[in-house]
Amino acid sequence: MDTTSELRQRVPLNKVPQPTSSADFVHPSGRAKYGRFRSYFRALTFSIYFTLGIVATHVTQILGSPLYFIDKDLYYAYMSLTKANFGLLTTTMTQWWAPTVIRVSGDASVAGQLSLTPDGRIECAFPxxxxxxxxxxIYTDWLYLWWVGYTSNPQMHGHIYIILKESLKWIPFIGPGCMFLSFIFMSxxxxxxxxxxxxxxGKLKTVHKKPDGQTYLNPMWLLLFPEGTNLSANxxxxxxxxxxxxxxxxxxxLMLPRSTGMYYCLSELKGTVDYVYDCAVAYEGIPRGKFGEDYxxxxxxxxxxxxxxxxxxYWRRYAVADIPLGSAEEFDQWMRKIWAEKDELMEQYMATGRFPANGAGIKGHIETEVRTKHWWEFFQIFTMLGAFGLLxxxxxxxxxxxxxx
Structure with a gap:
């Protein structure tokens, strides 16, 4: 990997376009593709689809909630299906209203875990x-990362757990829905x-027992943003x-990471999870020194x-056994090192428009798009509610x- 100083020399700061007013503001994706009328129409159709999907998912959750008092394992399995439905909702709304190229690479730690299917979809073999x-x-980072769970084999978009700001708990439908999905609200x-x-x-590390006596842990992808909030000038x-x-x-x-929450999570989950996967995320065209939320x-x-x-x-993997969990101070130093390396990766992206391509056993970069395997999968969002209606x-x-x- 090139050093940060070498990369900065390639693209001097004073030669990078930086909009300073509305007069010279240039959007990274160019001019608006749709005029006012079509934008309003797209907003209307998007709102209808998203609202129907959210309501259908939440009503399905409410109808299934009595399972908690009957069989908790069955209840959580049921809620994972509603979580997968929400993942399908966000995937399809992005596929139809905001299609974009997804470009993926990684280092040697994820070699053999990223591949492209014959029909052009990415498939990841994460645990x-x-x-x-x-x-x-930006705020939609979680949306694209949730889609990664959909691309996993086996699919994991029904087993993602996200730590959220406590204020989101009070948003109608969204907040209660996230509570049913066992998301964690933090103050x-x-x-x-x-x-x-x-x-x-404790729920996520509960050991379950099969009828034959064998034990197992439920699938789990715990998504954390150590910076605490999305990148902005403030x-x-x-x-x-x-x-x-x-x-x-x-x-x-980047912003300096906050290590306390992650340290606690890894300390609690140690022995039940083997790897931490780190993803460096970059959006094309954001000028140096500017922020995605502005565009x-x-x-x-x-x-x-x-x-x-x-x-x-850009993906990297770390074995939990190699992460210093002996003390909070040692872990904080490790975390800052990881983020400093990620900052260099971001510098390379800013200078070249690409993350490194070598290391993961991939020729170049994998390029794909956010989409479902089958066009009709969005019907699954409404299938469970329809079954209740028939019953x-x-x-x-x-x-x-x-x-x-």
């Missing part, structure tokens, strides 16, 4: 239990969050101030036809028949 960490560029105060984390992580300023105050080396393209809003991405031209992933209709007819007799 069923892992902790996934990533830098947080960012460890004294308050520790009992919640302990309870939820976040970068706070990160730089903290670096200066604590005597740490500041980063160019890729919901309106720009889904309504105006200006999604990122490409979303770029209710049958019961209602039987009840009427009894009354007539």
């Amino acid at each position: 069923e239990r892992l902790v996934l960490i990533a830098n947080h560029q 960012r105060k460890m004294a308050t969050d520790r009992p919640r984390l302990a309870h939820r992580l 976040g970068r300023n706070k990160s730089a101030a903290w670096a200066a105050k604590s005597g740490q080396q500041d980063l160019q393209h 890729f809003s919901l309106s720009s991405t889904y309504f105006q036809g200006r999604p990122p031209k490409s979303v770029n992933f 209710f209709n049958v019961i209602l007819k039987l009840f009427r028949q009894i009354l007539r007799n």
Whole structure:
């Protein structure tokens, strides 16, 4: 890998276009593809589809919630199906309203785990239990990473767990739905969050027993954003101030990671998860020193036809056994080292428009797009609710028949 200083010499800072006002603002994806009327129409159709999908998923969760008092294992298996349905919802809405190129590479630690199917879809062979960490560029990072779970063999989009801001709990349908999905809401105060984390992580490391006596752990991808929030001017300023105050080396393209929550998670899950997968995420065309949130809003991405031209992933894997979990200080140093390396990867991306291509046994980069294997898979979002409707209709007819007799 080229050094950071060498890469900076390739693209001097004063030659990188940096919009400073609305007059010279240039969107990385070019002009809006759709005019005002078509943008409004796309917004309407998107809203209808997303609302129907959210309502169908949440009502399905409510109807299945009594299973918790009957059989907890059955309840969690049922909720994982609703989680997979939500993953299909986000995948299909991106496929139809915001198609984009996904460009993937990685180092030698993920060799043989990334491949391209004959029909052009990526397939990853990641394990069923892992902790996934990533830098947080824009609010839709989690959407693309959830799709990665869909591409896994076996599919893992029904077994993803995300740590969210506590404020999201109060959004209608979304908040309660995420609670049914066993997502973890954090207040960012460890004294308050520790009992919640302990309870939820305890669920994730519960050992189950088959009828034949064999034991197993449920599949789990725990997604963490160690930076705590998405990258922004305010976040970068706070990160730089903290670096200066604590005597740490500041980063160019990322915010300093917060290690406390991840340290606690890995300490609790140790012995039940073998690997941490790190994903460096970059969006094509964001000028040096600027931030994705200023370009890729919901309106720009889904309504105006200006999604990122490409979303770029670079994967690395770390064995939990090799991660220093002996003390919080040692872990913090390890975490900062990982983020410094990721910052160099981001510098290479800024300078060349590509993450490194070698190391993962891949010729060049894998290029694909966010899409489902079959066009009709979106029907699965509504299948469970439809089954409840049919069952209710049958019961209602039987009840009427009894009354007539």
